[in-house]
Amino acid sequence: MVSFYDTRRRAVxxxxxxxxxxxxxxxxxxxxxxxxxxxxxxxxxxxxMIRRYLQWRGFNVTFVSxxxxxxxxxxxxxxxxxxxxxxxxxxxxxxxIDQMDRFGIAHPDHRPHATEYVEEMxxxxxxxxxxxxxxxxxxxxxxxxxxxxxxxxxxxGRTPExxxxxxxxxxxxxxDKADPLDFALWKAAKPGEPDWNSPWGxxxxxxxxxxxxxxxxxxxxxxxxxxxxxxxxxxxxxxxxAEAEGAELGFARHWIHGAMLNVNGEKMAKSLGNFTxxxxxxxxxxxxxxxxxxxxxxxxxxxxxxxxxxTGASGAxxxxxxxxxxxxxxxxxxxxxxxxxxxxxxxxxxxDDFGTPAALAVVFDLVREGNAALNTGDTSRAATAxxxxxxxxxxxxxxxxxxxxxxxxxxxxxxxxxxxxxDEARAAKDFATADRxxxxxxxxxxxxxxxxxxxxxxxx
RNA sequence: GCGUCGGUGCCCGAGUGGACUAAGGGAGUGGCCUGCAAAGCCAUGAUUCACGGGUUCAAAUCCCGUCCGGCGCUCCA
Numbered sequence: 085m086v087s088f089y090d091t092r093r094r095a096v097x098x099x100x101x102x103x104x105x106x107x108x109x110x111x112x113x114x115x116x117x118x119x120x121x122x123x124x125x126x127x128x129x130x131x132x133m134i135r136r137y138l139q140w141r142g143f144n145v146t147f148v149s150x151x152x153x154x155x156x157x158x159x160x161x162x163x164x165x166x167x168x169x170x171x172x173x174x175x176x177x178x179x180x181i182d183q184m185d186r187f188g189i190a191h192p193d194h195r196p197h198a199t200e201y202v203e204e205m206x207x208x209x210x211x212x213x214x215x216x217x218x219x220x221x222x223x224x225x226x227x228x229x230x231x232x233x234x235x236x237x238x239x240x241g242r243t244p245e246x247x248x249x250x251x252x253x254x255x256x257x258x259x260d261k262a263d264p265l266d267f268a269l270w271k272a273a274k275p276g277e278p279d280w281n282s283p284w285g286x287x288x289x290x291x292x293x294x295x296x297x298x299x300x301x302x303x304x305x306x307x308x309x310x311x312x313x314x315x316x317x318x319x320x321x322x323x324x325x326a327e328a329e330g331a332e333l334g335f336a337r338h339w340i341h342g343a344m345l346n347v348n349g350e351k352m353a354k355s356l357g358n359f360t361x362x363x364x365x366x367x368x369x370x371x372x373x374x375x376x377x378x379x380x381x382x383x384x385x386x387x388x389x390x391x392x393x394x395t396g397a398s399g400a401x402x403x404x405x406x407x408x409x410x411x412x413x414x415x416x417x418x419x420x421x422x423x424x425x426x427x428x429x430x431x432x433x434x435x436d437d438f439g440t441p442a443a444l445a446v447v448f449d450l451v452r453e454g455n456a457a458l459n460t461g462d463t464s465r466a467a468t469a470x471x472x473x474x475x476x477x478x479x480x481x482x483x484x485x486x487x488x489x490x491x492x493x494x495x496x497x498x499x500x501x502x503x504x505x506x507d508e509a510r511a512a513k514d515f516a517t518a519d520r521x522x523x524x525x526x527x528x529x530x531x532x533x534x535x536x537x538x539x540x541x542x543x544x
Numbered sequence: 545g546c547g548u549c550g551g552u553g554c555c556c557g558a559g560u561g562g563a564c565u566a567a568g569g570g571a572g573u574g575g576c577c578u579g580c581a582a583a584g585c586c587a588u589g590a591u592u593c594a595c596g597g598g599u600u601c602a603a604a605u606c607c608c609g610u611c612c613g614g615c616g617c618u619c620c621a
Binding site: 111112113114115120121123124125126127128130155156157240241242246247249264265267268291312313314315316317318319320322323341342343344345346351352376377380381382384385386387388390392393394395396397398399400402403406407409410439441442444445446447448449452455456458459460510513515518519522531532533534535540 | 545546547548549550555556557558559567568569570571577578579580581582583584585586614615616617618619620621
């Protein structure tokens, strides 16, 4: 049975969806005002992995991930760059989608936008006000009353009292609020800011209310999993919980948070000068290298990004691909069925809080087994290993095929001709000529591998 | 300051009471294979898991203390 760490319950729990066989999950997406960085990619990958695994495991998954297309940062950035908020948001949303596509993150089933849900949010805020869980402050907006939610803080294991002590430690407290912990549901518009009409005057929705409105609209009042980056647990997710429960919605049954990504021991952030956009990184390293590196670290462990780590993952990916090339060249039966024992080990690792590092260890063990089998000519065992590796790696979103070179017919023909020449030279023991051809190809980035079943070539 | 998570080999990084191998990957070294390479296989690599105490028949894993670091404390994936 699938189990995972539930942030709110602070324990690994067995997972049983509300509707057997169906999983509904909502993951907080980005606020689109800048290029996505590698940290965004990690969170996206974490939930992409969870989604793919649950699907591989046989669940029918409905995956929702939003776009926050109106907020303070968007307004500020639009002003700075002399554009409008909708234009800015649309532009960066496209950049986000493009880069995540490039990284191999599957599209969500629904990608709602905050600005499409203002009606629902206003209705929701009105309900909270009617219930006495929220109050308006003239000229400022509408606030949620944390006093109405006794469990406030439970998502991060703190009590309201403890949180009050911390409130104001870094940010000035608004003296108009009834409680320092109260937060905005609706923000009154300042001059020049985009606004929507509401019973409390023109303004725009607060951040937390967006996700509650979108998640419950698309997934129902109660759904299975709510995810997001670890830094969102408080206040964002905590406030979502307060709002939803203030309106007596079942809301998320489980909370999953992905750990941050650090560079040189520090969180990736522009202010620290260690900000790497996903685009820049993928210009240097293949998407699959980054995916493999991230999967080799457990999703709840703070991960370190460095060139050494990326280079290491690149080597690991090469190993996977070399095995695949070799197996295919050896003509193993590609319709062989998977090794049930290995699949069981993989499943056990993944069922235990999505243990991708241990799951990958199973895959690499199979690669060694398969290579050893080919060394001894045991193609049957190699075929089983090959089929299993393909299945399991595929479940994690890893493809063994690598860059397809078949598209470049001219190159294929040219290399093919040279390889024939080289084979003839080798047969005649004219190694000087054979090596000269190999060197020429190497100079063009073509690496040769001689196997008993012929020579394989690939681009580096 | 308060809270929380963590410090494992040259590097990345699993493992949270017990055996089997402190997983797996990268790098290194030795061997095999190869005409030579590449790929691959085998072997080797922490007698030890920040440091100091403690509990236990048994600790990387639990407890206490110290040092160091990440994240959160209403911008944040």
